[in-house]
Amino acid sequence: GQQLNQSPQSMFIQEGEDVSMNCTSSSIFNTWLWYKQDPGEGPVLLIALYKAGELTSNGRLTAQFGITRKDSFLNISASIPSDVGIYFCAGEDNYGQNFVFGPGTRLSVLP
Amino acid sequence: DAGITQSPRYKITETGRQVTLMCHQTWSHSYMFWYRQDLGHGLRLIYYSAAADITDKGEVPDGYVVSRSKTENFPLTLESATRSQTSVYFCASSSGLAGVLEQYFGPGTRLTVT
Numbered sequence: 001g002q003q004l005n006q007s008p009q010s011m012f013i014q015e016g017e018d019v020s021m022n023c024t025s026s027s028i029f030n031t032w033l034w035y036k037q038d039p040g041e042g043p044v045l046l047i048a049l050y051k052a053g054e055l056t057s058n059g060r061l062t063a064q065f066g067i068t069r070k071d072s073f074l075n076i077s078a079s080i081p082s083d084v085g086i087y088f089c090a091g092e093d094n095y096g097q098n099f100v101f102g103p104g105t106r107l108s109v110l111p
Numbered sequence: 112d113a114g115i116t117q118s119p120r121y122k123i124t125e126t127g128r129q130v131t132l133m134c135h136q137t138w139s140h141s142y143m144f145w146y147r148q149d150l151g152h153g154l155r156l157i158y159y160s161a162a163a164d165i166t167d168k169g170e171v172p173d174g175y176v177v178s179r180s181k182t183e184n185f186p187l188t189l190e191s192a193t194r195s196q197t198s199v200y201f202c203a204s205s206s207g208l209a210g211v212l213e214q215y216f217g218p219g220t221r222l223t224v225t
Contacts, residue, residue, distance in 0.1 A: 030210075031210045031212055033212050033213065040219075041218060041219070042201050042203070042216030042217055042218050042219050043154070043201070043214075043216050044216070045213060045214070045215075048209065048210075048212075048213055050209075050210075088153060088154065090212050091212075092210050092211065092212045099210075099211055099212050100156075101146075101153050101154040101155075101156075102153060103152065103153035104153045
C-alpha cells in the first residue's frame with residue numbers, strides 16, 4: 001500500500017529555535033494534513049492543505065503542499081515547551097479512496 | 112459537548128479473551144475509524160466505516176471485528192486477544208465534507224494483553 005516517509009524521525013531543539021520537518025511519498029496526493037499528538041492524548045489536526053503549492057499558517061505553524069504533490073512541509077517558528085509531541089503528516093488521494101498517516105516526527109524542546 | 116469518547120481508557124486482559132472497545136461521537140459524523148498505535152509504527156488503520164451498517168477493512172484488520180448499527184457508535188472487538196494486540200487504540204470520526212482525513216480523535220484506550 002501507499003506509504004509516507006517523515007523526516008527527521010526525531011529532533012531535539014532549544015526553546016526559541018525554528019523547526020522544519022517534511023513528509024514525502026512516491027504517490028501523488030490531493031490532500032495533505034498535519035496532526036500533532038501530545039503525550040498520552042489523541043492526535044489533533046493542525047493544518048489541512050488542498051492545493052499544490054498552497055501555503056497555510058496557523059499561529060507559529062506554517063505548512064506547504066509541495067508543487068509535485070508528493071511532499072509537504074511543516075515549519076514551527078520560535079518553539080516553546082508545549083510544542084513537544086509527535087507530528088504526523090497524512091495524505092489522501094482520491095476522495096475517500098486511499099488515505100495514510102506517516103510514522104511521525106517526535107519533537108523535544110529543551111529549555 | 113462530549114465530542115468523541117472512548118471506553119475503557121485502560122484495559123488489561125488475558126490471551127484468548129474477548130475484549131470490546133467502545134467509541135461514541137456526538138457530532139453525527141458519517142465516518143468513523145479505528146487505529147492502533149505501536150512504537151515505531153505510527154497510526155495504522157484497522158477498520159473504518161462510511162455510515163451506519165457500512166464498514167471496510169484497513170491496513171491491519173486481522174483479529175478484529177467491528178459493527179456500526181448506530182451512527183454515533185463504532186465498537187471494536189478483539190474476538191480472541193493475543194499479546195501482539197497490546198497497543199494503544201484510537202477511535203476517530205470525520206464528517207467527510209472536506210475529505211475523510213479531517214478527523215477528530217478520541218483520547219485512546221491503552222490495552223495490555225497478558
